[in-house]
Amino acid sequence: MEKTDKKVIKKRLEEIGKEIVEQAKSKKVPYIRVPSRTTNNIVFDPKSLCYVIGDKTITRSAGNIRHVKPLAQMLKVASFCKELVEEELKHETKRGLYYISESWGEKLKFDEQPESDNIIEDIEAIIGEPREDFHIIPNPGGAVYGDLTLKFKNPSGKMMKINCLQTADGQTIGPRMSEAEIAECNAKRVIAIETSGMYNRFMEENAHKKFNAILVNLEGQATRATRRLIKRLNEIKKLPVYIFTDGDPWGLHIAMVIMAGSAKSAHINKMLATPSAKWIGVTASDIKKYKLRSDKLKDVDIKRIKELKKDPRYKSDKRLLEELKIWEEIKKKAEQQALLKYGLRYVVDEYFPAKLKEMEKK
């Protein structure tokens, strides 16, 4: 997934407005066709293992009084984003955009943030690129550590190169990190870890050297910026991705969102998901095999397992379905740090190599 050229992005944003102008010139009632993002246009694509959107579109027409305002707002947002892309060094958040709209006057300003969020997602669907590419950025989150050199322009416009071993605790994954050019990468795989505690354990046991890996701290559910970076390492550098989470259905689903995206962002999943990523564990089988300290599954956990079993993303993976069944049988969950009962080194010296071997056989 090499990044789409900024000139192309700019052109696509411009085209949204140009179409309206052309229609008006030829005395047509101006309208925009937007790929529909409602449930009845979201389908599961077995090939990419993602939810994607289908062919249905909706039309926003200046002939419909209820459409006039959002149509005008979309043009204004597209124009604002075009300016950001032209300025090159500036980005804003969705929340920021909502506040900026106040300066657009009473007729164009957004009354509630869901209105502006909706337009951002429409633009993503129209131009087929994630909002990062038109400089509407998600929050930073997570960190990366390993032999990876990234190239980017700093806020003053100076081209910089940084190596992700030149850091004490990791480089924060924010808008510039997730979109940076991958200048050099000597690692052979990516290991993404759910908790900060285990990420620190991996750093301190030199797992990045032992497994020749880039370590990613997910800090729970992976942020969008982190998912982008993981996907880019996977696609551009062909690095296999392994995800290590707590041993419960929520941990497994953290892995699934990295692998297949979420139903909510069907229009953009293909740009964010890494279908070849593999969930290492802690599996339900691991809880039994390693006799991990565990807690009883709560009703809400059991309910979650039942939901996941019906989810097409799980149905297509025998191993995951099997693990969901084992959870239902043993009715227990365990955190990844439970492996520390065998000492500080065990997880990197024994558990992970064994799991890696098992996964690489498949």
Added chain:
Amino acid sequence: MEKTDKKVIKKRLEEIGKEIVEQAKSKKVPYIRVPSRTTNNIVFDPKSLCYVIGDKTITRSAGNIRHVKPLAQMLKVASFCKELVEEELKHETKRGLYYISESWGEKLKFDEQPESDNIIEDIEAIIGEPREDFHIIPNPGGAVYGDLTLKFKNPSGKMMKINCLQTADGQTIGPRMSEAEIAECNAKRVIAIETSGMYNRFMEENAHKKFNAILVNLEGQATRATRRLIKRLNEIKKLPVYIFTDGDPWGLHIAMVIMAGSAKSAHINKMLATPSAKWIGVTASDIKKYKLRSDKLKDVDIKRIKELKKDPRYKSDKRLLEELKIWEEIKKKAEQQALLKYGLRYVVDEYFPAKLKEMEKK
């Protein structure tokens, strides 16, 4: 606050055990005196503006059947931490320690994490140093950007220097960052920012150059690691600290915890708090003056204001009390990003310089 030498920390940990051994040798029933951390021993210290603990102690005696297990566990934890300090490069989290205790056998293992957390806090109180110093680390969180060079040993034991401008989105503040030696610092102040969106705005508007500042992304409530780093920059490098939050009682309290710590950690507040730090805003007055888009205060916000007005940390600061009163009058709150209504540059070009001038006059 130069860091206490590791040898001193090691000695203090050893002394906990040595005392017990001496008592046993001289046929006394062994006991440990621990500074009491209960409410009736927490007092407000007007000088440091912190809650601190008083002189009361509790005694854990081997002569009391209910004390035997926690007494033995404390010795085991102190011994484990001593090993971490000796190993130099390894750290664990409180959660990790709880799991590690499983390998100590049925008699010593912790049944619930609050038990091990409690012992960690007792050891902090006994030796008068925060747990970071005996390698029980908090979660990472927040990021730092600016002309600051830190020196530390990386996980392989190699001494490294990093500059916090050599990063795309900031250096993550984790265990090595917060405790690193401050090798060089050319900045004149610290600006700590509540939200990632505003932190990015400050970076992109080159606020670090304009104000000759180190920018800190708090990402909401400041983590303990972030508070340590801020305090160390303030004490060692004498940098004034300015805190910029959302304009509501919760934002103000984020600033207060940086300034004065929390009641819960009275035994260690003096090691974490920065009493000279100043809250820049968004103040209640700012909401009026800058006509910011605002939301109505909810019942829970109003309740919070009433609590804060009674809090001794606020009672001693006329300006803060005044702002709490204005909030009660206007019954409105505003986010820091609301300042974007005046354009992307305004907050760094106009708002912040005006506020800084106002604060530096006082």
